[in-house]
Structures are given as structure tokens and as C-alpha cells.
Amino acid sequence: MEEKIYACFLGCVIPNRYPGIELSTVKMLRELGVESVDMPGAGCCPAPGVFGSFDLKTWLALAARNICIAEELGCDIMTMCNGCYGSLQEADHLLKGDPLLKDKVNEILAPEMEYKGTINVKHQVEIFTDDIGIERIKEAITVPLDGLRVGVHYGCHFLKPSAVRGHGKAERPGMVDALVEVTGAKSVEYKDKMMCCGFGGGVRTRDLEVALDITREKITNMLDAGVDCTVNPCASCHLQFDRGQVEIGDIFGDVFNLPVLYYSQLLGLAMGYNPRELGMHKQNISTDPVLEKLEGLK
């Protein structure tokens, strides 16, 4: 594999709510030969469905500012949240495709910054799948998670809009399922697997009950299929499922206690890491049932 160093884009939810995601992703990638560097001064991506809904021009300019930081570093961007990925990838796509739009944005960024269009924006799923590859991950598995039943949640903005993202059709993808199954765990089919978590578009902020009702439906569908946990590749979905379960309890009275794992946390377990080294103990919903299930399967 060609040596590759990524500019690590943190966004908001990861460093400021779920630092375990940052910790586990950087650790696993490093162990698999992919390095990443900080992006000094990066900020909110900003959320594509939230700030994009308020003012597309502001959204685009702020996204371009973040991309400029990585351009200065000369590195492609690595994202760990579908919202960040969606925002930066879409902004990059629009700016690369429209020179007049690029000029307009550069007027706003000038004189200190200039968007040039010299780098690419990647999702960590792409990095695990394309740069590292399933075979190499397989070799690194020391504690196979055989018997663990996982409800994979893709989230929306990693794959959609498919014409912009370019990962193929979004109705029945397989990338994250393959990454989960290489750990030995089983990706369980469940009803409406590709449905949204409810977080996006500013719905969580403006109409929390609507957002949580969507989350509740997804969790119910997963539990009906007999999953032990849900695994996601997106910090925003992660928050919606983990923090959301506390809010669902408060608002609707349902208590699910479905453990929520970020992909690199699941992979970390399979690579022999202690859950505490992956920040799994710093979440709202206990992940202990996963560990107990794995212990029982030994």
C-alpha cells in the first residue's frame, strides 16, 4: 500500500461529544498503516442539512475554509461523520465543477485563504475499504467477534446523493456490512435498514420528538431482528442512537438499552483492544452487554 497521510477532520460531535470516535479511528488506522495529522483551526463542517438549509452561500464558504486548511497541509481529508463528509465532499464537488462559483467563494475567503481544488474528501469507510482493504484488516483481527449480531446503520449522507458521492446505488450497499463481517460479527438484515436515524436536516434541533420517533422506529426494527448492538460509521447517527435513547426514555418512556458502537470501536475490539482504550465507557448507553455476550461465546 502506498504511504498515505490524511488531514483528520474532526467537526463538532466527535471532539466535543464523542472523543472515543476520534481516539479509536486514529488508533485503528495507524495500526493498519494509515497516518493522519491535525487540521489546526478547522471548525463546523458546517452541517449540510442545517446550515445548508439556512443559507447555502454561508454553508459553502465555511466548508471551503475547512478544505483550504487541508490544502495547505497537502493532504486529502479524512472524515468520521456522514454530515462532515457530506458537507465537505459536496462543497468540493460543487467548487470543482463550477469555476464561477469558485471565484465567488474565493472572494469571500480572500485575502488570507484561497480554495484551489487540489485535494479530495474521503470518508473513513472508503479509507478502510479502498486504501487498507478487507484482506489486510482480516490479517489484523486477533479476537474474532464470532456470534455477535450487529444491526448496521449506514446513515444517509455517506451514500446519498449517489450522483454526487459516487459510491453506487444507495438502496442496498455492502461496504459497511463487509467491514463489520470481517471482524467475525454478523450483519443482521432488518426492516428499513437504510432509513435515516432522524438526526439530520435540523430536525433534531427544531423538532426533537419527530427526530426521536424516527430513531425509535429504527431501534425497534433492529431489536425485532435480534441484534446485540448497532454499529455506525457516522458520529451524528452515533449521537442520535446513543444520546437519543436517553431522550426517548424521557419523552416516550421506552427503555431499549441497545449498545451503540462506532465502526472503529467494533474493529478495535476485534483487534484486541480494551473497550476503555476505545472510549466505549464514555457513552450514555452501556456497551457492557456486548462484552458480556462476547465473553459468553468464548
Added chain:
Amino acid sequence: MHMPVIKSVIRLNDLDIHFVDEVIKTGSEVFGEDVPKTIMACMQCGRCSGSCPSGRRTAFRTRTIFREVMIGFREKVLSSDELWYCTTCYTCQERCPRGVKTTEIIRILRNIAAKEGYMAKSHKMAAGYVFKTGHAVAINEEIQNVREELGLSRLPPTTHSHPEALAKLQDILRRTHFDELVGFDWETMELKEV
């Protein structure tokens, strides 16, 4: 003979027949004309509403909104709560048999609604955090402790650690007049009306 019951009267004077042109023009500024213009291809089949996770539990009907845009119910569309129930999941846009860029058009409609003063207070408050910190979700004491415990820096290497980068970000918000849209007061560093 039964007389039909008239439920509502639509007066042509109340309609803005140029609303759809306004939507296309506004959307063109960022997406180019090809994206917003797809609304003209809508044939009201309803696959969008049938695919919508929010539509399952609210009165949000993507198809209805698009019809109202085409007819010219400008005020009704822009002032509706339903417009804000879209999670931008893109399921409808992926499935539209006519290639209508539904989700992008919803975002464009929201841009116009925000300009017309229909931005929710909760949304203004979320935006306010970006003005103050560069983050929509900012750090707090509890997470700083968690970061330290996990062996990470107490503050992430973002605008939280780089005031000069935050100043540049704030400068962008001034230049795009986002401060006026949200009603952010630079002197108090708070929203004007909270």
C-alpha cells in the same frame, strides 16, 4: 340537486405565479440552474412522500409542497412548519422517477424561508454557537475531562484552540451577511432577540 360544498377559495391575486422562478433563480446561485430546474419535471406521482421517514409521522408531504410551489402558494409554503420536517435523508431524491432534485429543492425553499424571517429560534441558537465558537456543538467542561482521561488534548485542535482561525471564520459570517440573517449581535456576542 346537491350543491357542492366550497371548502376554500383560491384567489388568483393571492398567488405568486413567479414563485417557482424565484426558487430556480435562488437555487442556481449555488447549484447551477440544472438542479433547481428539475422541479419543472415533477408529475405529482408521490413517490417522494411515500419514501419519506418524516412523512410517516408528520403532515409533511413533499409532493404537496412541490405542487404548491408550482401553483404559487409562496406564503403558505414558506411559513409552513412542515418544510422543516425533512431530515435531508435524500431517499426521495434517489427514488424520484423524474430526476427531481427534491432534497436540494427543499434546502433552497428553506433558504428563502429563512430570508423571509421563518428561521426557528432553536435554529438561530444552534447557529449562534458557530458565531461564538466555530462549532455548532461546542465543548464543555465534562467532555474536556473525558478527553483528558482518554489521553487527548483538553481542547481539540480546532477553532477551540485557534482564536485566529475563529476570527477568520467570523469574518466569513460577516461577509455573507449571515449575522443579519440569524440576528447575531457582535457586541454582546449573543442573538439579538432571545
